Amino acid sequence: MLRIVTEWSEAQAELKRICDRTFDDSIVHKEATVREILQTVKRQGDGALLGYTEEFDRVTLTAAELRVSGAEMDAAYQQVPKELLDAIRLAHRNIVEFHRQRVPKSWVDFRDNGVVLGKRYTPIDIAGLYVPGGTAAYPSTVLMNAVPAQVAGVPRIVMVTPPGEGKTLNPAVLVAAQEAGIEEIYRVGGAQAIAALAYGTATIPKVDVITGPGNLYVTLAKKQVYGTVGIDSLAGPSEVLIIADGSGQAVPIAADLLAQAEHDTLAAAILLTTDATLGRQVVAEVERQLENHPRRTLTEKAIAHYGLVVIVESLAAAAELSNLFAPEHLELEVEEPWDLMAHIRHAGAIFLGSSTPEAVGDYLAGPNHTLPTSGSARYASALGVETFLKHSSVIQYSPQALQKTGKAIQILATAEGLFSHGESVRVRLQGSGDRDRGGLGEGGSDGGTYPSLGTEDGDLSS
Numbered sequence: 001m002l003r004i005v006t007e008w009s010e011a012q013a014e015l016k017r018i019c020d021r022t023f024d025d026s027i028v029h030k031e032a033t034v035r036e037i038l039q040t041v042k043r044q045g046d047g048a049l050l051g052y053t054e055e056f057d058r059v060t061l062t063a064a065e066l067r068v069s070g071a072e073m074d075a076a077y078q079q080v081p082k083e084l085l086d087a088i089r090l091a092h093r094n095i096v097e098f099h100r101q102r103v104p105k106s107w108v109d110f111r112d113n114g115v116v117l118g119k120r121y122t123p124i125d126i127a128g129l130y131v132p133g134g135t136a137a138y139p140s141t142v143l144m145n146a147v148p149a150q151v152a153g154v155p156r157i158v159m160v161t162p163p164g165e166g167k168t169l170n171p172a173v174l175v176a177a178q179e180a181g182i183e184e185i186y187r188v189g190g191a192q193a194i195a196a197l198a199y200g201t202a203t204i205p206k207v208d209v210i211t212g213p214g215n216l217y218v219t220l221a222k223k224q225v226y227g228t229v230g231i232d233s234l235a236g237p238s239e240v241l242i243i244a245d246g247s248g249q250a251v252p253i254a255a256d257l258l259a260q261a262e263h264d265t266l267a268a269a270i271l272l273t274t275d276a277t278l279g280r281q282v283v284a285e286v287e288r289q290l291e292n293h294p295r296r297t298l299t300e301k302a303i304a305h306y307g308l309v310v311i312v313e314s315l316a317a318a319a320e321l322s323n324l325f326a327p328e329h330l331e332l333e334v335e336e337p338w339d340l341m342a343h344i345r346h347a348g349a350i351f352l353g354s355s356t357p358e359a360v361g362d363y364l365a366g367p368n369h370t371l372p373t374s375g376s377a378r379y380a381s382a383l384g385v386e387t388f389l390k391h392s393s394v395i396q397y398s399p400q401a402l403q404k405t406g407k408a409i410q411i412l413a414t415a416e417g418l419f420s421h422g423e424s425v426r427v428r429l430q431g432s433g434d435r436d437r438g439g440l441g442e443g444g445s446d447g448g449t450y451p452s453l454g455t456e457d458g459d460l461s462s
Contacts, residue, residue: 002257002271002283002307008317011310015325018268018306019375022216022236034191034220041195046202052192059163061187066203068169068185076174084172088139091364092179095147098366102385103151114398121391123153124230126205128197129182130212131173133162133189139176140362144369144383145212146180152388157182158205160197162189189214194221198229211383213370232383236373237266239306240358241327241347243318245334246275249354253278254285256331256357261302262295268306270325272318279309319343326377329358348377402428 005011041048046063054060077085108118127149131141142159149157159182161169169187177185186204188196194214200206210222211232222231240260242253257269273279286303293299312318315334322330326346334340337352344350348371349361362369370383397405406425413422 004309006311037191038195042199076171079171094366099151114401116396118394124208126156126207127154128207128210129159131161137170139172142176148385149388152385158184160186160193163187191217191221198225238263239268240329241270242331244273247335248333250281250285262299265301267302271309276311326375328371328373346377
């Protein structure tokens with residue numbers, strides 16, 4: 001049953017306990033297991049992948065069967081109902097439209113003092129997407145990870161996902177991948193799949209960035225390979241925090257809490273409300289909706305351990321508690337959600353008003369559903385196009401600009417004890433006078449006229 005808390009100090013303590021729910025002594029043992037898997041795949045390649053797939057997934061594969069065939073991908077379209085295909089395509093369009101607005105523009109600034117500064121964005125070469133498997137299928141996860149990479153211009157996108165019974169993959173996942181332009185899919189999951197993407201095998205290429213959620217072993221594997229490759233985040237269990245005033249309705253609020261709790265036993269479902277009556281009604285409604293819930297056992301465990309209702313004195317107090325928790329999903333089910341949002345500093349995604357359940361963000365609103373969890377919304381953001389881009393600084397100094405600032409550079413180099421740093425400037429300053437006397441002047445190759453950068457309007461995009 002959902003627990004009701006009314007005391008401020010107790011509410012703070014409970015929120016901290018829930019935020020820290022993935023940190024326990026068992027992590028050390030699991031980290032060691034993951035480290036062994038990573039090193040084995042790094043040494044043995046495909047052979048290790050096949051062995052771990054048989055051990056953990058109870059599926060026997062050959063190396064040739066790791067990659068999903070074109071025939072299997074094409075056949076998936078025949079296994080997906082038209083209504084589901086239409087929904088996947090609608091979600092894909094919305095997600096593409098949103099992420100196209102997120103592409104950062106390269107820029108260059110030609111200054112009057114002979115200095116050119118800029119920033120140039122380029123996509124990574126290969127992206128690796130992890131899509132969970134097991135008992136559930138996640139075509140939405142495919143779209144949310146593939147579309148930003150596609151919009152960023154990544155030339156090669158590969159996907160890994162665990163095989164199901166009989167070596168099969170969920171047809172909706174295969175269809176979503178193809179709708180998002182992914183044609184390279186491998187049937188492998190777990191920490192071993194992360195190892196394959198990070199180090200490469202004879203079959204699976206080494207990638208530059210790995211994105212996508214997974215179980216604890218996948219998350220620990222991503223943590224350990226970070227530095228060898230980039231990652232999106234260390235996603236923890238899902239969580240929702242709902243702030244409601246007297247206008248809130250118990251039935252939809254309870255449904256939204258259960259929508260998070262049904263993810264797994266570590267999912268968190270929290271309500272902060274100024275209305276004690278509503279709080280009690282939500283507790284009763286959660287119990288009622290659980291009676292015939294198809295995932296009742298799992299969902300009840302999450303609610304029992306990480307479900308919470310807090311009665312607060314004001315919406316300002318609710319906002320303060322929410323900022324302390326920094327939720328992955330934040331629903332503002334209040335009369336004036338835009339006013340309340342002004343007081344929110346930390347949240348992965350914010351859902352405004354009673355007609356905006358968190359589920360719209362999970363599937364097809366457009367913004368990414370891969371969000372920071374476990375308090376990391378204090379410093380992290382949603383997966384986006386930027387995850388698959390890196391930027392290079394662009395710098396050019398004319399001889400005159402170096403002449404004006406060179407002395408300061410030498411002074412700083414000397415202060416840091418880096419002799420040749422200062423010398424690299426001094427020899428240029430000494431030689432610049434000779435070049436100037438040689439007649440290059442402002443129109444020379446080192447003067448004030450700059451070569452074309454092959455872009456328009458200062459845009460350095462490749």
